[in-house]
Amino acid sequence: xxxxxxxxxxxxxxxxxxxxxxxxxxxxxxxxxxxxxxxxxxxxxxxxxxxxxxxxxxxxxxxxxxxxxxxxxxxxxxxxxxxxxxxxxxxxxxxxxxxxxxxxxxxxxxxxxxxxxxxxxxxxxxxxxxxxxxxxxxxxxxxxxxxxxxxxxxxxxxxxxxxxxxxxxxxxxxxxxxxxxxxxxxxxxxxxxxxxxxxxxxxxxxxxxxxxxxxxxxxxxxxxxxxxxxxxxxxxxxxxxxxxxxxxxxxxxxxxxxxxxxxxxxxxxxxxxxxxxxxxxxxxxxxxxxxxxxxxxxxxxxxxxxxxxxxxxxxxxxxxxxxxxxxxxxxxxxxxxxxxxxxxxxxxxxxxxxxxx
Amino acid sequence: xxxxxxxxxxxxxxxxxxxxxxxxxxxxxxxxxxxxxxxxxxxxxxxxxxxxxxxxxxxxxxxxxxxxxxxxxxxxxxxxxxxxxxxxxxxxxxxxxxxxxxxxxxxxxxxxxxxxxxxxxxxxxxxxxxxxxxxxxxxxxxxxxxxxxxxxxxxxxxxxxxxxxxxxxxxxxxxxxxxxxxxxxxxxxxxxxxxxxxxxxxxxxxxxxxxxxxxxxxxxxxxxxxxxxxxxxxxxxxxxxxxxxxxxxxxxxxxxxxxxxxxxxxxxxxxxxxxxxxxxxxxxxxxxxxxxxxxxxxxxxxxxxxxxxxxxxxxxxxxxxxxxxxxxxxxxxxxxxxx
Numbered sequence: 252x253x254x255x256x257x258x259x260x261x262x263x264x265x266x267x268x269x270x271x272x273x274x275x276x277x278x279x280x281x282x283x284x285x286x287x288x289x290x291x292x293x294x295x296x297x298x299x300x301x302x303x304x305x306x307x308x309x310x311x312x313x314x315x316x317x318x319x320x321x322x323x324x325x326x327x328x329x330x331x332x333x334x335x336x337x338x339x340x341x342x343x344x345x346x347x348x349x350x351x352x353x354x355x356x357x358x359x360x361x362x363x364x365x366x367x368x369x370x371x372x373x374x375x376x377x378x379x380x381x382x383x384x385x386x387x388x389x390x391x392x393x394x395x396x397x398x399x400x401x402x403x404x405x406x407x408x409x410x411x412x413x414x415x416x417x418x419x420x421x422x423x424x425x426x427x428x429x430x431x432x433x434x435x436x437x438x439x440x441x442x443x444x445x446x447x448x449x450x451x452x453x454x455x456x457x458x459x460x461x462x463x464x465x466x467x468x469x470x471x472x473x474x475x476x477x478x479x480x481x482x483x484x485x486x487x488x489x490x491x492x493x494x495x496x497x498x499x500x501x502x503x504x505x506x507x508x509x510x511x512x513x514x515x516x517x518x519x520x521x522x523x524x525x526x527x528x529x530x531x532x533x534x535x536x537x538x539x540x541x542x543x544x545x546x547x548x549x550x551x552x553x554x555x556x557x558x559x560x561x562x563x564x565x566x567x568x569x570x571x572x573x574x575x576x577x578x579x580x581x582x583x584x585x586x587x588x589x590x591x592x593x594x595x596x597x598x599x600x601x602x603x604x605x606x607x608x
Numbered sequence: 609x610x611x612x613x614x615x616x617x618x619x620x621x622x623x624x625x626x627x628x629x630x631x632x633x634x635x636x637x638x639x640x641x642x643x644x645x646x647x648x649x650x651x652x653x654x655x656x657x658x659x660x661x662x663x664x665x666x667x668x669x670x671x672x673x674x675x676x677x678x679x680x681x682x683x684x685x686x687x688x689x690x691x692x693x694x695x696x697x698x699x700x701x702x703x704x705x706x707x708x709x710x711x712x713x714x715x716x717x718x719x720x721x722x723x724x725x726x727x728x729x730x731x732x733x734x735x736x737x738x739x740x741x742x743x744x745x746x747x748x749x750x751x752x753x754x755x756x757x758x759x760x761x762x763x764x765x766x767x768x769x770x771x772x773x774x775x776x777x778x779x780x781x782x783x784x785x786x787x788x789x790x791x792x793x794x795x796x797x798x799x800x801x802x803x804x805x806x807x808x809x810x811x812x813x814x815x816x817x818x819x820x821x822x823x824x825x826x827x828x829x830x831x832x833x834x835x836x837x838x839x840x841x842x843x844x845x846x847x848x849x850x851x852x853x854x855x856x857x858x859x860x861x862x863x864x865x866x867x868x869x870x871x872x873x874x875x876x877x878x879x880x881x882x883x884x885x886x887x888x889x890x891x892x893x894x895x896x897x898x899x900x901x902x903x904x905x906x907x908x909x910x911x912x913x914x915x916x917x918x919x920x921x922x923x924x925x926x927x928x929x930x931x932x933x934x935x936x937x938x939x940x941x942x943x944x945x946x947x
Binding site: 329330332384388389390391393394395397398399400401402404405406408409413516519522532533562564565566567568569570571572574575578579582583584585 | 680682727730731732733734736737738740741742743744745747748749751752755866871874877887918920921923924927928930931934935938941
C-alpha cells in the first residue's frame with residue numbers, strides 16, 4: 252500500500268508541468284496572503300475588474316512572446332533577445348501607417364488591416380533576419396539577436412521620427428481594450444487564440460517533432476533528411492511574428508507607439524517564462540503549456556512585487572535572481588551533485604541498516 | 609623560398625584585422641576630407657577618440673578575453689552604470705573620499721566577475737544567460753540606489769577628471785596661436801591597460817591557456833589545463849576591467865544616472881568582433897580590439913560632426929558593421945572548413 256502511494260507521488264512530481272504549476276500556485280498563494288482581495292472579481296462599468304483579471308490581461312503580451320521564445324529555444328538552443336525591440340518596431344510601423352506620417356491623428360489615414368499586416372510582416376522580417384544569421388550563418392542566437400536588440404529601438408525611433416505617434420481613434424483601442432459590451436479584455440482572447448493556433452499546428456503537423464529533433468541534434472536531424480536550417484529559420488520567423496502581435500497589443504493599450512518603452516525588459520520576462528515552464532534553455536524537448544503557465548507566473552510575480560511597492564526600475568533585480576536560481580537548478584552539474592548526494596545518503600542508510608542487523 | 613611563402617600566407621583572422629585597420633584609416637581619411645572645415649583634421653580630434661572612449665577601451669579588453677574563452681559578457685554596460693551611480697552616491701551623499709570610490713568601483717567589478725565566472729565555469733550555465741541576468745541585476749541595482757541623476761562635485765575626483773596632460777603636438781588657431789593637444793589621465797590608464805593585456809595574453813601562462821580553452825576546451829583539458837579555473841580567472845579579470853572601465857567612464861561623465869552606458873555591452877562586443885575576435889572563441893587579439901574601439905569612436909564623431917543625423921544612427925551603423933563582420937567571419941570559417 253505504502254509503495255503504491257509513493258509511486259503515485261513520483262508520477263505526479265515527474266510530470267513535466269508539475270514544477271511550473273507549483274511555482275504558479277506558490278506565487279498565487281503569496282498574493283492571497285499579501286493582498287486579501289486577490290481573487291475577488293467585480294463588475295465595474297460593465298467590464299470585469301479585479302487583481303486576477305488584471306494579471307491575466309497584462310500577461311497577454313508575455314504569453315504571446317513566450318510561445319515564440321519556446322520554439323526558438325527548442326530549435327536553436329538559444330534565445331531571441333530582440334523580441335522587445337521588435338515589438339517596438341511593429342508598433343512604430345502600425346501607428347505610423349495609421350497616422351499617415353503625422354505625430355498624432357484623430358482618424359485612420361489608412362485602413363487598420365493594412366497597417367496590421369504590414370507591421371506583422373515587418374516583425375516577421377526582423378525574425379527572418381535573426382533566423383538567417385542563426386540558421387544559415389551559424390552564429391550564436393544571442394549574439395545574432397543582440398544586433399536587433401540594440402538597433403531595433405533605433406529603427407523604431409527612425410520610423411516614428413523620434414516622436415511618440417498617437418492614434419486617438421476609439422477603434423484602435425479595441426485590441427488592447429474591450430470589444431463592444433464584452434466584459435473580458437480583448438488581449439486575453441488574443442493570447443488564447445495565439446496559443447490555440449500554435450498548439451494546433453504543433454499537434455496536427457510534424458513541426459513540433461521536427462523542432463525538438465533539430466534542437467536535440469541538428470546534424471543528426473539533417474542526416475535523417477530534415478532541413479535543420481529551414482526549421483531553425485522558421486522558428487525565428489514565427490518568433491518575430493509573435494513579437495509583432497505582442498507589439499500591436501501593447502501599442503493598442505496606450506494607443507500610441509512609444510519606441511523607447513514598448514516591450515522594455517520583456518525579453519528577460521519571456522526567457523524567464525520559458526525557463527520557469529520547465530524547458531531546458533539548451534534546446535530540445537519543449538512544453539508550450541509550461542511556458543504559458545510560466546508567463547502567467549511571471550506576471551503574477553510582477554503584480555506581487557508592484558503591490559509590495561517595488562518600482563518598475565527595480566523589478567529586474569528580483570527577476571534576475573529568479574533566473575539565476577532556475578538555471579542553476581537546471582544545470583547538469585548541479586543535478587549531478589544532487590544525485591551524488593542522494594546516492595551517498597542511501598548508501599549510508601544501507602550501511603546503518605546493515606549495522607543494525 | 610619556403611620561408612617567404614610562409615610569411616606571405618595570411619590566415620583568416622589576420623585578414624579580418626587588416627580589413628579593420630584599413631577600414632579605420634579609410635573612414636578617418638574620409639572624415640578628414642569631408643569635414644576638414646570642422647576641425648576633423650586636427651590632432652586633437654584624433655586624441656578625442658581616445659578621450660571619449662577610454663572607458664570603452666578598457667571594457668572591450670575584458671570583453672575580448674571573455675570572448676576568446678568562447679564566452680560573452682553582456683553585463684558590462686549595467687556594471688558601468690552601477691559603478692558610476694555607486695561612486696557618485698558614495699561621494700556625494702555619504703561623504704566618502706575619492707580613493708574609497710576607486711576601491712568601490714573595483715570591488716563592484718570583481719564581485720560581478722566572481723559570481724558570473726563561478727556560474728559559467730563551475731556550473732556550466734550558458735554565459736549569455738548568466739550575464740543577461742547580470743545585466744538586468746546591475747541596471748536594477750542602479751535604480752535602487754537612486755533614480756535621480758547624481759552629479760559629482762568631489763574636489764579630488766574633479767581634479768582627476770579635469771587634469772589635462774599637454775602634448776608637444778597641436779594645431780594653430782585662426783589667429784596663429786599654438787594650441788597644444790591634450791589628453792586626460794583616463795587615456796593614460798586605458799593605454800596602460802591595453803599594453804598590460806597585450807603582454808598578458810601573449811606571454812603569460814594564463815593568456816595562452818585562455819586561447820587554448822577557447823579553441824577547444826576538451827583538448828585543453830586533456831593537455832592538463834584547468835579549464836574551469838582559467839574560465840573563472842578570465843571572468844574575474846573581465847569583471848575587474850569592467851570596474852576600471854566604469855570608473856574611467858565616470859571620470860568622463862562626472863555623474864551617475866540609471867540610463868547611463870545603455871548599450872555599452874554592444875559597443876564592447878562589436879569592438880571586439882570588428883577587431884578580429886571570433887565569436888566561436890580561440891581567436892582574437894587585444895590589439896585588434898583597439899581598432900574596433902577607434903572605429904566606433906570615428907563613427908560617432910563623424911555623426912556628431914555631421915550634425916543633422918540623430919544619435920540613433922551611431923548604434924544602427926555599428927550594428928550594421930557588426931553584422932557585416934560576423935558574416936565575414938562566417939565566410940572565412942566555412943572557407944577554412946572546405947580546405
